[in-house]
Amino acid sequence: MxxxxxxxxxxxxxxxxxxxxxxxxxxxxxxxxxxxxxxxxxxxxxxxxxxxxxxxxxxxxxxxxxxxxxxxxxxxxxxxxxxxxxxxxxxxxxxxxxxxxxxxxxxxxxxxxxxxxxxxxxxxxxxxxxxxxxxxxxxxxxxxxxxxxxxxxxxxxxxxxxxxxxxxxxxxxxxxxxxxVDTNLFCPGKRDEELRCSWEIPEGGRAIVYVGRIAKEKNIDLVMRAYRAILAVNPSDRMVLVGGGPEMARLKRKYPDVIYAGMRKGEDLARHYASGDLFLFASVTETFGNVVTEAMASGLAVCTYDYAAGRSYVESGQNGQLARFGDEEDFVEQAKALRRLDDGRFEKLRRDARLTAEGIxxxxxxxxxxxxxxxxxx
The missing domain is CATH 3.40.50.2000 (Glycogen Phosphorylase B;)
Structure with a gap:
């Protein structure tokens, strides 16, 4: 053929x-x-x-x-x-x-x-x-x-x-x-403690990660709202944005405390995924959203909307957290709920996310x- x-x-x-x-x-x-x-x-x-x-x-x-x-x-x-x-x-x-x-x-x-x-x-x-x-x-x-x-x-x-x-x-x-999803490339084993140290996360804090284009159509401002809501409860957390795009300069001015990792590829991208803990993805313009399954394969706790890859693979409370599609307030609440999980439940959810990705x-x-x-x- x-x-x-x-x-x-x-x-x-x-x-x-x-x-x-x-x-x-x-x-x-x-x-x-x-x-x-x-x-x-x-x-x-x-x-x-x-x-x-x-x-x-x-x-x-x-x-x-x-x-x-x-x-x-x-x-x-x-x-x-x-x-x-x-x-x-x-x-x-x-x-x-x-x-x-x-x-x-x-x-x-x-x-x-x-x-x-x-x-x-x-x-x-x-x-x-x-x-x-x-x-x-x-x-x-x-x-x-x-x-x-x-x-x-x-x-x-x-x-x-x-x-x-x-x-x-x-x-x-x-x-x-x-x-x-490439579960050999994107996997928890790529976690890099030296990279996490460079993010200067205080003791007891978690790395909140976003991967994707830094652009309006990715609903990046809602991601930052959710992060701010999490930070009000857990001030030791840090936000890491991986990617580039037209909103980068504006975000750097508005959120100088955020870590801007820039565009990453291949093993370097996999290392950034796996070194995080919680993944926020608020886009409502996706046909699928590869980053959701990549984050799950990397062992991250994912908060996203109930559609596209989220609807296909995330079971709310089991291997991630889903918000009602297009409901920004619910997205913020679900992100906070995910962050409030105790360490034992949070780590089990991350393991189950990885198990789900292994079947894709x-x-x-x-x-x-x-x-x-x-x-x-x-």
Whole structure:
């Protein structure tokens, strides 16, 4: 089987979508698939750059920075090039991971060549508009996304909740493609006491951790509210923010006592996760939220909303704590409740979070993706 995957983001870029796509591509390659990945040029990279170590071919196109996400590029609509390549050597199926100009051009090329097309719904871009004072564009963005996906043969969402929600909004042929977690990379054994010492946590204090983009759409101000509420009860705790983004400078001015660890990758990221104790994630714009399962795999007590990865894997009071979706006051209260647990219950909850994560296999996710793609090939 030969797959042509088209995406605006791909490793080594750091975000949940690129990480997921990288895992899927390597998993399919291990299963004998031939792959061609089409993506925009990344920062500090030449357009004709080729990653020789990859087990698949890459077609790199020119791109421009996405507004508000300068580290990510929107690919040029290289439809003519894709049509020419695919006409000479047709893939069995095309998979479109993002809905930008590059993805739409690929969709048109595939349709002209009568190649089946699958898509994934990775990011609620229409919901981001509410966080950037442009809510008036949300209806148009929602209609655009629905139109693009309905021209595909199927749309795969990361949770059943999301797939059902998309179907209710008029998306056709929806299915589920979950996400796994690397429990070898993200594990409690990566805990680093020297790193914790550098955070200068007073005796009896716990490290409250957030990992992700420091941006409005991640509801970062609610995370800080919850931390302040915890701090009022437990003044020895410290907040550690891991990641970068446009809100960083403002937060540093407003919360100078917080530890800003910046962007971290790989083993260094795993070390930061595992060196924490409690994880706060208040975003309401996720399709999944990889950081939730990564935190659970690292043995952290997670407080998040009852949706996406939280709804799929967190049992409130057992391996984490869930707040009612969108209820900010409840999020703060649940974070405080999690922090109030005595040491014995708190440590058991962390162990149970790790046990849950151990059952979330990337192998099963890749196998599911493979089945969905093959179902489209007549």
């Amino acid at each position: 030969r797959l042509a995957l088209v995406t605006e983001t791909f490793p080594p870029e750091v975000n949940g979508v690129s990480m997921t796509l990288g895992r899927l591509c390597h998993g399919l390659a291990e299963r004998g698939w031939e792959l061609q990945v089409t993506r925009p040029v990344q920062e500090h990279e030449e357009v004709d750059a080729v990653a020789e170590s990859q087990p698949f071919e890459e077609f790199v196109v020119a791109g421009v920075p996405i507004p508000g996400y300068s580290s990510l590029r929107m690919g040029e609509p290289a439809g003519f090039s894709l049509h020419r390549m695919w006409k000479e050597r047709s893939p069995d199926v095309v998979h479109i991971a993002t809905e930008g100009p590059l993805g739409v051009a690929a969709l048109i090329a595939a349709r002209l060549l009568k190649i089946p097309v699958a898509s994934t719904f990775h990011t609620n871009f229409d919901q981001y508009s509410d966080h950037y004072s442009v809510g008036f564009v949300q209806r148009g963005m929602s209609a655009y996304l629905r139109m693009v996906h309905n021209f595909c043969d199927c749309t795969l969402a990361p949770t059943r909740q999301m797939a059902d929600g998309l179907a209710a909004e008029g998306y056709r042929n929806t299915g589920v493609l979950s996400r796994g 296999s990337w192998d099963a996710v890749v196998d599911s993706f493979q089945v969905s793609l093959r179902a489209l090939v007549k």
